[in-house]
Amino acid sequence: MKPERVARIREVLDRRQPDLTIITDRVSKPHNISAIIRSCDAFAVPECHVVWPDEDFQTYRRRAAGSQHWVRVNKHPSTAEGIAHLKERGFRILAAHLSASAQPYDQLDFTQPTAFLMGAELEGVSNEAAELADGHVIVPMQGMVESLNVSVVAALLLSEACRQRRQAGFFDQPRLADADYQRLFFEACYPDLARRCRERKVTYPRLLENGDLEDSAAFSVAYNASSNQ
Template identity: 40%
Template sequence: MREMSNQKRISRIEEILRHKQPDLQVILDDVNSSQNLSAIIRSCDGAGVLHLYYAAGCNDTLKVHKTITQGAHRWLRRKHIATEEKVTFLEEKKAEGYQVVVTHLDENAVSFREIDYTKPTLLVMGNEKEGVSKEVLALADHKIIIPMQGMVQSLNVSVATALILYEAQRQREDKGMYETAQLDSEEQEQIKEEWLYRDIIARRSKGKIKLPGE
């Protein structure tokens, strides 16, 4: 019975990896709420995001709330980017062919629905109070807003991230990008081995052992 259960788990992981979108990435620019981080992780997993980056200064060890992520943190690759390195990181992404899409209330900003997210995209979400930093804004290919009809001008960063990612998912689904594996077989196998190791340890320890990146 346990062998059958393990095989189902492996099959589920393989299915998830076939749908992952490695060129739809998210970076958080000094988001400082661990609750927001955890909710964003869950939305990223739901939309098929593989890579989540977070640039932070003094608070570079944001806690992951497992009651919020519901295990989604185990199915993403998360990486901390030092504040002083985020400009270089973004420049490198642009050189790789990524469009940098930044949420920012600006007269030149367009609705988030007007962007073509089927292109390699790095979505930048800003700090809860001050938004995206000036040095990051200078590198933006597109500035976007979520149209609001009330007195408040913006949504909570985790809610905003979810809305934008699910617009990206809609566009990518329409183009059939979830039906064709975006990761090659070697990458899928490598990530599967990483995930299986983490999954087995997490289940055997019933969450008592802190795994790397948690």
């Protein structure tokens, strides 16, 4: 792999914000899911969460322009379970929902661990999800329209969060845990080998800053041994 490519991968990983994410509430249209995933990648979000009760969740992949390789998509069977999962990890849940208590998106602090909850295309955030959220956020409209597309709102919220975090110095040093950084670094530098490692249940090797394997001999032994099992 060219040094320029390795440098670009490291630059992207150095900016990832592990305590910023999106969770969808019954968003069902593949093009909207895909657009949200692309926005996550664009605004340094390493993973997102979707509530998708059905088994067929692969229809979005061809529309995500490859962003699904850079953003881990976690699927939850219900909104309540998805929200509970994020709250256990210390996230504050902010629902994009118009209510009496809703606050404009540019008046909230997004430098703390934040998960934006995005509602379905027509109905918006469900009553259950709105009650489970820690707060409500809106993008004020200045024209005749009453709302924006769910993926557009997600992009605006993430963009504002990115602006605040950049201003606060969150992009000045890597924020991913070392294990997560190494995993993503290896998967980006060696996607085919990473796939085979997962199939063989071989632990990813550690990489040097230039993308080379730190201990190629030890990895070769472990990898070859797995083929004999």
